[in-house]
Amino acid sequence: MRPALRRLFLTALRTDAEAGLADGRWTTRCLHCRTRLSTRADGTPEGHASLEHVVPQAWFGRRAAATLTLQVGDEPDDPRNLALACARCNQDKGKGPDARGPTDARAHEVVARLLATRLARWRDDAEAG
Known part of the structure; x- marks a missing residue:
């Protein structure tokens, strides 16, 4: 995995109040379905963890x-716009609301809720473990 992508994973984790670092692993919940997700301490994802914009x-x-x-600034990689999601939820969002675009009322509603x-x-970030 590219170092830049690992840094984005770490940024998402360090700014997620539900994420915790223990025994060399970060754990949190999928932004969508709340499935437990984990990464190594260096941000390398394990299992089905994926980076969600x-x-x-x-x-x-x-x-x-x-x-x-x-609400998240001018950059897609702003920490407020990054979260962890299970790969299935992330792919479903990509094929559904993301693809339909912001002019689709339902897509806009889903993204606003997330x-x-x-x-x-x-x-x-300073509060993170």
């Missing part, structure tokens, strides 16, 4: 997504 990268710069992107969940789980 809550507001899809393709939605940045699109007027219909402005209310969402304003973003609210992510922001509710926010912790400052």
